[in-house]
Amino acid sequence: MSKVNRNQNIAFAFFSALGILTVCILLLIIAYIFVQGITKISFDFLFSNPRKMGAEGGIFPAIVGTIYLVLTTMIIAAPIGVGAAIYLNEYTSRGRITDMIRFATEALAGIPSIVFGLFGFAFFVILLKPITGGWSILSASLTGVTMVLPTIVRTAEEALKAVPDSLREGSLALGTTKWQTIKGLILPAAMPGIITGIILSIGRVIGETAAFLLTLGGSLLIPQSLFDGSRTLSLHLYMVAMETGAMDVAFGTASVLIILILLINFAASWFFRRLIKRFS
């Protein structure tokens, strides 16, 4: 029996070490980036234009580009994603078409981002150039929409499933139509969950680089419209690190990115907790 106990102690100590190691790796990465980058962040760094291909000066155009891209992507993706979730959860039962839609959503989630980039390049940048303006915020956003769709659909569907059926039945019994019930009752109830999904998708757009490398163009100018090329913070980080070789700017940008991701994660978990509270 003592051998059994010893084995158990060794195994448990090993697994605890792995758990602690995971947290340590996260802290190490954040600390490593912050130590070299956080002092770079200043009003001037955030709000002035870059000089010498981004080697000096600030990151303002990349911040504007990121905001534009996130907004455009979400304005298109959120209604489509939530609409898809409503259709799947409220309007159909399991059938061949819903199976196909589910399969496609899963497949989209598994496609590597560089393949989205190839598609966006061939379709939006080259073929639809007269509409999208070639390498532009619009081309990148439309590519981004296909990437974040699975996240939005999945989280929205889960949020809708969490709404109790008694709510639907009660409302329908009062003579409202299905859409009135959904619009007036189901959607508001599921809103925290839907917002969680949208926030997570915003994080995905901010962190994505490969697909936008092929569709956004990488211009360092402040974009004037959706048809201008631009760069996001992630893309800027990649370009200054690999092409310009300005490591202090790269670490500064990385620190800004980590702060953004921290904020997004806090916001997402806050909304998620509200969803859980609402239905328990």
Add this chain to the structure above:
Amino acid sequence: MNRILEEKIVKIFLFAAAFTAVFSVLLIGIFVFMEGLPIFFKYGLTDILFGSVWNPTNQVYGIWPMIVGTIYVTFVAVLIGAPMGIGVAIYLVEIANERISKTIIPAVELLAGIPSVVYGLFGMFAVRGVIASLSRGPLGDVLPSNYQSGYSILAAAIILAIMILPTIINISIDALRAVPREYKEGSLALGTSHWQSIYKLLLPAAKSGIITAVILGVGRALGETMAVIMVIGNTPAVPALDWTGLFAPARSMTANIALEMGYAGPEHQQALFATGIVLFVFIIVLNSITQLLVRRRREGGAK
């Protein structure tokens, strides 16, 4: 009457929204294949797939080095990441108390949220630095000089191993939690230790779910682009296939596309799309295996 009309219009719109995913998948498949297939016909399938020279300026488009590079780096990444991720999942489900889980799980979420370029930047300095001092120092006499920069398969694999951790941990947790409580209770009642019931009962029962977790991790590692570009060295040459290959600079399929798309001429572009096709096929095969496993698990559960 108006309300019925509204209902119909809404339904059509919602259906269109739901069908967007199907439409997108089709478009992505069609465009990547349409752009990439011609080059296979022009130079022959085997010359493209198994040609070991990639030299676009001379119209030589062998993507074998990138295939080997991708498989090598993915294999090593999963070799490190899978046991670790499964271990953490076991720890969180079976061993850790709630307070500890509540600090580790958000950390895992955060790891999943960190942008790949940030991992790349960390890898470029921290991980590559350590590997460079190893390959120049103690291993300096054994390794060829072009294997000593630290930009290497090992550096990329370590970064990828960290990046696939959240996927493997989260899905393994689901798999472990799906095992009925009675199994464990029965086993413990028979006098086995907690650890014995974990590895003799819980792990085998959760096997297909854990395999799914690992396969999804493989998919993430295969598809990752930016972090890999920043640490792998990007040399389009087949790495040595013994252990020294760990320190070889190499190039993944994803990196090949991202690095050269910006300045590629028409035929070169087709070759890059062809690289995309190969990557696509890898992912399709992986996804089919996962689907098969999920289905088998469902059927197994119904019995």
